[in-house]
Amino acid sequence: MGREREVPKQPASYTVEQLVAVNPYNPDILPDLENHVNEQVSLQTYSLDTNLCLLRLYQFEPERMSTQIVARILVKALMAMPAPDFSLCLFLIPERVQMEEQFKTLVVLSHYLETARFRQFWDEAAKNRHILEVVPGFEQAIQEYAIHVLSLTYQKVPRPVLAEAINIEGLSLDKFLEHQVAECGWALEKGHGRGQLIVLPRNEFNQPELKKNTADRIPLEHITRIFPILG
């Protein structure tokens, strides 16, 4: 009863995502999901749905929980910012588990990112390399998030503000900028008197004119409702 649905005999072609889609509430897939977390770490991929499914199984059977896996899921979720994945995971992790030192650290890191305090974030991250280094691509993912927030906010951002947000300075920053100018449509300008300004690509959030005026469109289905009247 309840557990009557079996894991299908797994043909090699079954992805873990499909497995979850067919058996969202089957405790037997727990080991597959744990392996999948490690796979996401090593292959630098990400799957929120399967990770939430695993946290759900841990929630149902706390004695099977591996805190090491949970930590990896949370680091991956931080890397998914600006999406709210980190909170989505925390909602499912019992408070007494969250009291562990490594999780407290991750919560603090998330707090800095959520409130765009990048300098504090990078300082704190440097102190906790042992938790973060396990997951390749971490730094780059956070830099991408920082650039995302900057692009929402700025048309032109002063160089020091950018440097602090992505934690790159001096020559490395020059190189980084060179790359962004060539590949991502960034431009450099001289600020009035003091240093460099970086012109970020235009988008509808930093350039309100670009916002498409979709406000007054009527979908065809709505029009069809008055067809009988028009006819």
Place this chain on the structure above:
Amino acid sequence: MATSYDHEDAVGYDDIGGRQEQQPDQGYDPNFVPDSVKTFVVHLYRHIREKNVYEIHQMYEGSFQKLSDRMFKESPWPSVDAVAPYVDNDHVFCLLYREMWFRHLYARLSPTLRQRIDSWDNYCSLFQVVLHGVVNMQLPNQWLWDMVDEFVYQFQSFCQYRAKMKNKTEQEIALLRQYDQAWNVYGVLNYLQALVEKSMIIQILEQEKEGLEQFTATDGYDYSGGSNVLKVLGYFSMVGLLRVHCLLGDYHTGLKCLLPIDISQSGVYTSVIGSHITTIYHYGFANLMLRRYVDAIREFNKILLYIYKTKNYHQKSPQYEQILKKNEQMYALLAICLSLCPQVKLVEENVNSQLREKYGEKMIRMQRYDEEAYSLYDELFSYACPKFITPSAPIYEEPLVNYNQDAYRLQLKLFLYEVKQQQLLSGVRTFLKLYSTISIGKLATYMEVDEPTLRTILMTYKHKTHAVGSDGKIISNADVDFYINDDMLHVVESKSAKRYGDYFMRQIVKLEEIINDMDRVKLE
């Protein structure tokens, strides 16, 4: 906070704590079947066999309530064994009767652990019968919704009961351990999921879009001789899954379960007021927790307006008190959403004036972000949130503690954490409304922070007002927006885009109605 939270979801459901188990009523004889009950079951049984949905609905909504009020106010209905002889010992009818029997017991008395377990068994038998397709009935949507709703409610109630371990007797603990599959979370989820899958409801709704199938148009009923039971149970189970996932704090998965139902339109879920409210309440709550405030505000606004306009119509319904309670809770949630994301223009006038009446003064204080403001967020959240559950069984080997508040405390804590992260944003808003351009330096002075701090606050504003939609796209929830050019902040006026299109469409339909009315008038 905990006090308001301690109230049960449903009005009239008594505390189901360990100590208040129901005392067998002195006068209650489970084997005595009064004549009126005899007549009731005989007629109900006949109407079900004749697939007379209208009469079934009358008896289910009307007679059952009336008899309960008159004869079974404080005692259970006669046992199923006692009524079985009057209905040919019909297996399915007996399962349905027991389902109502337990529902009545849960609503008016407090179930014992034994009864909770028996009720679980009854649901298992009932759903098995439905899943194996041997049911050939046509039941009212209201009844089918009530089954799913009650199933989830009893699961929630069981988790709350089990989590209060401190006062359990040894006998109760032994029973809990022996029947550890009763109301097991896997079992509950898998039944709901099995109903969704077996009913093929997702495919049916898909095909309906292409005109290959009728479901919504007939309110889920089957007029070609088939049964609506599996299909509609499957349909409502999607709402059931949304609710269970919300109770577990899994908002993302909950909303995914609801995806096959297009809530921008009416559908079978709106054909029963209880289902309509449950759907939107949980949809809105999940979106609030996902920071998609605008989605939450839109749907809360729609349903609150609907309730406002149809309240009188439901006054006599047995669900009336429950409707009012959810109505109040959704106003509280709307107050929270609007305090975090002041998109008042999305709220209709009547709803807005109700909201101001109930929470106007609190909402002003919630803008202040001092200790009092937090306690208001706490108060409103605790009053309006779902009754979160811990789904796992207690560890019997360790000293037994109560853990019934754990899940709620965690969700509350994380919610208040979010509120705290947004604490400086209302200050930013105030200034943005006053200027069209302002230098970072000047704004920093006004806000009494240094420039680097101000820049982080402004970025936080942008981050928090730009949600990631379910498709991964960025959606702006900002009521006032801005962009920064070096040291200069430019405010973007949000022009409220009037939607003339919809307005004209509605007027065209109205005019047509008036002309039709006038055509009917015969001038003597």
